[in-house]
Amino acid sequence: MADSADLYRTVRLIRRFEQRAIEMVRSGVIVGGIHPYIGEEAIAAGVCAALRPDDVITSTHRGHGHVLAKGADPVRMLAELAGRETGLNSGRGGSMHAADVGVGVYGANAIVGASAAIAAGAAWSHRRAGHDRVAVTFFGDGAVNQGVLLEAMNLASLRRLPVIFVCENNQFATSMRVQDTTAGSITGRAGAFGIPAQSIDGMDPETVLTAASRAVARARAGDGPTFLECLTYRFDAHHTWEYSVRPRYRTDEEVATGRERDPLEIQAARVPEAVRARIDEEIEDLLDQAQRFVDASPEPDPSGALDFLYAGGLRARGGTA
Ligand SMILES: Cc1ncc(C[n+]2csc(CCOP(=O)(O)OP(=O)(O)O)c2C)c(N)n1
Secondary structure, three states, rough: OHHHHHHHHHHHHHHHHHHHHHHHHHOOOOOOOOHHHHOOOHHHHHHHOOOOOOOOOEEEOOHHHHHOOOOOOHHHHHHHHHOOOOOOOOOOOOOOOOHHHHHOOOOOOOOOOOOOHHHHHHHHHHHHHHOOOOOOEEEHHHHHHHHHHHHHHHHHHOOOOOEEEEEEEEEEEEEHHHOOOOOOOOHHHHHHHOOOOEEOOOOOOHHHHHHHHHHHHHHHHHHHHOOEEOOOOOOOOOOHHHHHHOOOOOOOHHHHHHOOHHHHHHHHHOOOOOHHHHHHHHHHHHHHHHHHHHHHOOOOOOHOOOOOOOOOOOOOOOOOO
């Protein structure tokens, strides 16, 4: 079981990774921008701490935190964001489609809600193979009205699949407030399928870990899915594109209030200062190493742009096959 220092390490790694990635967006090393996970780190850290290495997750467009918390290499993840050959997916996945099957990351996913069906499928295959591996799917409040998520919940409940549905309710889908998009309640959707659901404080890593551990135990025992609505707040932009466009969908005062409870500070208060200092230093060293790795890594060769698209291979136009 993860202790307080382990959780602090994960929250801190995600926070600093995201801050470095934002700097690299600003300097043009990461092209196309990112969806920062700053403020929501407790959810990835707490849920993934409840999992075994052979359990799997599926993620979202805001997925860096999930990928890191499940154990992907931050160095190769940063190279992936920068589109380098040395990245987790040879630079082809990028920010919104990073995957690392070896550590159970069955992909971030830019299609809102879609990764739930992948998690349900993974859980079903585990069950059929006689394994007790669990699948977690992360998604935002914006996904709760997507048909594919509701279909995945129905299937998971019907077949008692070992899936945990983790809704990261940060109160916004891009610039739309959840109360302007969602009739009824989020947990009520799970109730309609007979899935036990709980609304929890998604800013506290230990609260998330406790709830996720219960859900994992239930899934592993064959008792089926659980739904966790984690109440959280996005501290930064929906997407780094907002830095230049500056849409006004929430006031500065509202953001300041939302940032008052910071998962990093909540977890830091539980860890002795000397331990924190050592962890912080290790993370800065690791991220320095990651940035040097990115700088030294080649850009992909354009002639390979179509590699990996089809199992049978496909050549660029003008090719011979
Ligand atoms: C099916 C689909 N519709 C629309 C979009 C465009 N889109 C990208 S992110 C986003 C908002 C998602 O909000 P939420 O699920 O709450 O996640 P958050 O961004 O708050 O983490 C939308 C609508 C998309 N990627 N996929």
